[in-house]
Amino acid sequence: MSIEHAVEMRGISKRFGTVQALNGVDLELRRGELLGLVGDNAAGKSTLMKTLYGSVIPDAGEIFVEGQKAALRNPRDAQALGLAMIYQDLAVFNNLDVAANVFTGREYTKRVLGITFLDKKRMYAESEALLSRLRINISSPKLLVERMSGGQRQMVAVARAIGFDATILIMDEPTAALGVKEANTLLDLMSELRDQGISIILITHRISDVLSIGDRVMVLKGGERQGVLDVEDSTLEDVEYLIVRGRPDGSG
Amino acid sequence: MTANQTPTTRVESARARVREMMAHRESGVFLALMLFFVVMYTVSPIFRRPFNLTTILRQISVTSIVAMGQTLVIVSGAFDLSQGSIAGLAAMVTAKLWKNAGLDPPIAIIGGLGVGVVCGFLNGVLAARFRLHPIVMTLATGAVFLGVNFYITRGESIIGLPDGLTWLGKGLIGPVPALIVLMFIVAFLMHILLTRTLFGLRVRMIGGNLKASQDVGMNVERIRVGIFTLSGFLSALGGIVLLGRVGNALPQIGQGLLFPVVTAAIVGGTLLTGGVGSMAGTLIGAAIMGIARNSLVVLQLNIYLQDIVQGMLVVVALLIDQFRRGELNWRIILGRDR
Numbered sequence: 001m002s003i004e005h006a007v008e009m010r011g012i013s014k015r016f017g018t019v020q021a022l023n024g025v026d027l028e029l030r031r032g033e034l035l036g037l038v039g040d041n042a043a044g045k046s047t048l049m050k051t052l053y054g055s056v057i058p059d060a061g062e063i064f065v066e067g068q069k070a071a072l073r074n075p076r077d078a079q080a081l082g083l084a085m086i087y088q089d090l091a092v093f094n095n096l097d098v099a100a101n102v103f104t105g106r107e108y109t110k111r112v113l114g115i116t117f118l119d120k121k122r123m124y125a126e127s128e129a130l131l132s133r134l135r136i137n138i139s140s141p142k143l144l145v146e147r148m149s150g151g152q153r154q155m156v157a158v159a160r161a162i163g164f165d166a167t168i169l170i171m172d173e174p175t176a177a178l179g180v181k182e183a184n185t186l187l188d189l190m191s192e193l194r195d196q197g198i199s200i201i202l203i204t205h206r207i208s209d210v211l212s213i214g215d216r217v218m219v220l221k222g223g224e225r226q227g228v229l230d231v232e233d234s235t236l237e238d239v240e241y242l243i244v245r246g247r248p249d250g251s252g
Numbered sequence: 253m254t255a256n257q258t259p260t261t262r263v264e265s266a267r268a269r270v271r272e273m274m275a276h277r278e279s280g281v282f283l284a285l286m287l288f289f290v291v292m293y294t295v296s297p298i299f300r301r302p303f304n305l306t307t308i309l310r311q312i313s314v315t316s317i318v319a320m321g322q323t324l325v326i327v328s329g330a331f332d333l334s335q336g337s338i339a340g341l342a343a344m345v346t347a348k349l350w351k352n353a354g355l356d357p358p359i360a361i362i363g364g365l366g367v368g369v370v371c372g373f374l375n376g377v378l379a380a381r382f383r384l385h386p387i388v389m390t391l392a393t394g395a396v397f398l399g400v401n402f403y404i405t406r407g408e409s410i411i412g413l414p415d416g417l418t419w420l421g422k423g424l425i426g427p428v429p430a431l432i433v434l435m436f437i438v439a440f441l442m443h444i445l446l447t448r449t450l451f452g453l454r455v456r457m458i459g460g461n462l463k464a465s466q467d468v469g470m471n472v473e474r475i476r477v478g479i480f481t482l483s484g485f486l487s488a489l490g491g492i493v494l495l496g497r498v499g500n501a502l503p504q505i506g507q508g509l510l511f512p513v514v515t516a517a518i519v520g521g522t523l524l525t526g527g528v529g530s531m532a533g534t535l536i537g538a539a540i541m542g543i544a545r546n547s548l549v550v551l552q553l554n555i556y557l558q559d560i561v562q563g564m565l566v567v568v569a570l571l572i573d574q575f576r577r578g579e580l581n582w583r584i585i586l587g588r589d590r
Contacts, residue, residue, distance in 0.1 A: 076469055091467055095460035095527035100453060105468035109450050116450040 005064070006031045006168050008198035012051055012061035014044075014223075019045045022058070023223045029168070034200045035191060036210030036231075039220035039243055045203045046219065049170050052201075053085040054078040065168070085163030085170040092153050093162075094146035098138060100126040101145055102160045130163050137185070137194055151182030155189060163191070169193065172203045187213050209237050221246045275443035278533045280572075281521050285536050288543050298550040306429065312516075312542035313491045314421075314434040314497065316535055318509055319516040320442040321486035323534045325478055326517055327446065329526030330386035330485045334375060335393030335513060339491030339506030339520040341401040342368045346492050347501030352419055357416025365488045372484015376477030391398030402502055421496020431493050432535040436537075438486065443531040455479060515541055515562055519569045523577070543563065548590055 002035045007029040013133075014022040019153075027087045029035050037045050047170045050056035052063060054072035065081045072078050073141060075085070088221040090227070092101050096226045108119035108126075127141040138148075152175050161169060171190070175183035183206075194200055204210060210217045211231055220224040226242045292299045299305075307413025310329050318335050325332045346364030349355045355363065373545055375393055378384045382460045415423075419554060424431040446452040458465045491506050522529030544565065576579035 075467060091461065091464035093457055093460045093464060093527075096453075096455060104457070104464075105470065107450060107453065117448050117452060118450055119449075 006066060007052065007201075008064040008067075009048070009052060010062045010064075011141075012048060012058045012063070014047055014058045015049060016108070017035055021098060021223050022051070022208075024061070024076065025220070025225050027218060027225070028199055028228075029053075029199050030215070031199055032197050033204060033212060033215040034210075035163055036196045036207075036217035037201055037220065038205070038210065038217060038239060039205045043243075044223040045220055046172055047223075048204060049085065049172060049201065052078070053083060053170060055085075067114065079164065082167040083170065084164060084168070085172065086154065086157045086161060086168035086174060087172050092130060092145050092157055094153075095144070097142050098131075098156055098159075099123045099141040101156050102127040102130060102141070104160060106164070107225070111171040127159070127163070130159055133190065134159055134162060136140040136189065140233045149182060150176075151210050153188050154178075154186055158189060158193070160220060162198070167198060169198055169200045171200065174202070175204065175206060175209060176242055183209070207243075209234055211239070219243055253404030270497075276531055278521055278536065278576070279395065279538045281533055281540070285540050285543070288540060288547075292543060292547050292550075294371045296550045298545070299547065300364070304546065304550065306432070308542045308546050309432045309435070310429055310497075310541075311545070312431075312538040313431040314493050314515055315509070315512045315541070316538040317438050317493065318487050318490035319437055319513040319520075319534050319538055320531055321483035322513050323457060323517045323529050323531060324442065324446065325386075325483050326522045327459045327482055327526060327529040328455045328479050329462060330379060330476070330479070331514075332372075332480060332487075333510060334371065334377065334390040334397055334488075335396040335483060335487040336506040336509040337397035337401065338368050338371045338484050338487035339494065340503065341371065341491070342395045342412075342488030343491035343495050343505045344401050344405050344501055345502055346417065347413060347495065348404065349441065349487050350414065351410050357414055357419075360417065361420075365485060368484040368486075368488020368491070369481055370484070372481040372487070373477060375484065379480060380473040380476035398565050400505075405503045407503055408454065409503065413495060413499065413501060417492075418496035418499060421493045422499075422542055423496070429495070434489075434493065438489070438530050439535050444517060446531060451475065451478065451529050456463060456527055459528075512538075512541060512562065515566050515569075518573070519565055525577070537569075 007027065009025065009027040012022050012025045012027075013020070025048055038047070039045050047056055051058045052072070054074045054077045057073065063072060065083065069076070070081055078085070094102065100123070103123050108122045109116045109118070110119050122146050124141045131138055131141065136159055137154065137197065138152055145156060148156070158169070172220065173187055178186065188199055188208055190202065202210060202214065207217070211234070214231045214232055215236065216228055216241055218228045219239065223242060226246050229238060230241070304355050318339065322335060326350045342364040345367045349360035349363045350357055371393070372427050375390055378389050378393065379386045419430060420434065421431055422490060424435050446455065454465070454470055457470070458475060462472070486557055487506075490509065495501055504567060516538035517529065517534050518524065518537065519540055520530070520533035520535070522533065544561050548557055548561065571580070
């Protein structure tokens with residue numbers, strides 16, 4: 001398998017009851033690129049990404065991560081390979097502060113008298129450093145997440161993923177619930193991450209987002225791949241045509 | 253457009269500020285406590301007698317100790333309705349270990365605490381491994397623990413307890429009643445546990461977002477078992493302290509405990525939905541309830557009003573809760589939310 005690809009998916013199929021959600025889908029994510037994944041509702045975008053993240057097990061097909069065949073039985077397997085998925089309904093802890101969220105599951109601790117205490121000082125310092133490295137504009141790691149905007153919560157989730165040494169980021173409709181300004185800030189963060197060498201797959205309904213910051217865009221329709229376009233030589237109409245009408249020649 | 257929006261914006265920002273203040277509920281509850289205290293202090297000469305103030309602290313100590321356990325449970329997103337029965341069973345086992353097995357009081361107390369640990373552990377296993385709903389499950393195990401209590405005691409009291417068994421409830425450390433010291437020690441330790449340890453963080457995590465906690469791969473089962481075990485331990489401790497407060501071992505010890513305990517936690521700002529709560533808040537909540545009860549006495553109002561006052565305080569606390577979480581606003585109350 002090609003080593004230039006951070007992710008390669010081959011012939012992924014998945015059926016839910018009578019619905020063929022995915023039918024022999026291929027996907028290549030080049031290292032350090034931002035790939036848009038677009039398509040109408042029920043095109044199979046989220047299902048495809050869930051198979052990559054190990055939360056849906058495909059009926060057929062193979063997945064390669066960094067050139068190695070991957071057996072993904074659950075999200076933890078995927079995380080161990082450097083994948084991180086950021087959902088729309090975020091897995092953040094609203095009742096905790098930013099630092100606790102960034103360090104979820106790998107907290108710094110120190111043992112005193114057999115009791116595991118949190119090393120809060122270190123977590124605050126390191127999450128502050130991480131936020132500033134990612135140029136995320138959150139004033140303090142002590143802020144409670146529940147008092148943050150949707151965009152800031154997404155950024156906390158991104159910071160957490162990157163803090164976990166994720167190199168491949170899957171973002172599922174991150175801007176859907178955000179205002180224009182916040183969405184743009186998040187898109188800026190994504191290009192920043194791409195420039196830092198992170199490979200990103202962005203599921204979105206906003207094709208213009210992909211065309212403004214993406215490298216390539218892949219179109220799904222009815223659980224099948226319709227084509228992959230280079231953003232440089234594609235227009236909004238080209239992408240929309242594929243989304244609505246599918247492959248021009250009907251073969252792909 | 254902009255001119256039209258300005259007043260709205262001002263109202264919005266005022267609302268945001270109120271919401272901000274409500275979010276720091278400990279400070280709000282503490283303010284309420286202070287206000288209540290100052291009013292009573294000014295109004296009633298009986299209230300401000302040192303003896304009376306100590307009495308209030310003595311009265312809230314058992315409630316507080318047990319409520320610290322309940323707070324931990326509620327923050328984790330569950331409830332422990334068996335606490336009163338565990339307190340009673342632990343107290344009676346302690347008394348019986350002394351009376352029938354002839355054990356020294358300290359050993360008997362350790363045995364009683366052990367009973368609390370076992371009961372709590374059982375609750376934890378049923379909640380975590382068998383995934384039973386904690387409210388109904390602890391209601392059921394509470395009935396079982398109460399039944400065991402009456403079965404082994406045949407409903408008979410044990411009177412004439414030795415000092416060793418009553419010291420926790422009656423004894424003094426210098427001039428200070430031992431149970432008040434114990435209350436503050438428990439509060440301090442539980443505060444540290446909830447805010448400074450990995451276990452405490454895990455408790456807040458599973459109460460705040462259970463699914464995300466599971467996704468992270470933390471051992472939710474073990475944490476739940478730990479929570480209920482601690483709750484059982486503190487219930488037993490409360491029950492044993494009650495032995496000393498009452499002076500005799502009555503099988504019905506602990507039966508009135510649950511409501512004030514849950515009340516203290518709720519008035520103290522613990523969110524019923526889990527994830528949010530503090531030991532300081534619960535202590536303050538218990539103090540508010542204690543002063544409320546005491547003021548009925550010192551103002552020579554009918555003591556039977558106390559249930560009414562207590563019940564209404566809980567309703568008010570729940571309302572504040574709803575406002576705070578944005579589940580309720582004046583538009584909804586006035587029926588204008590369409």
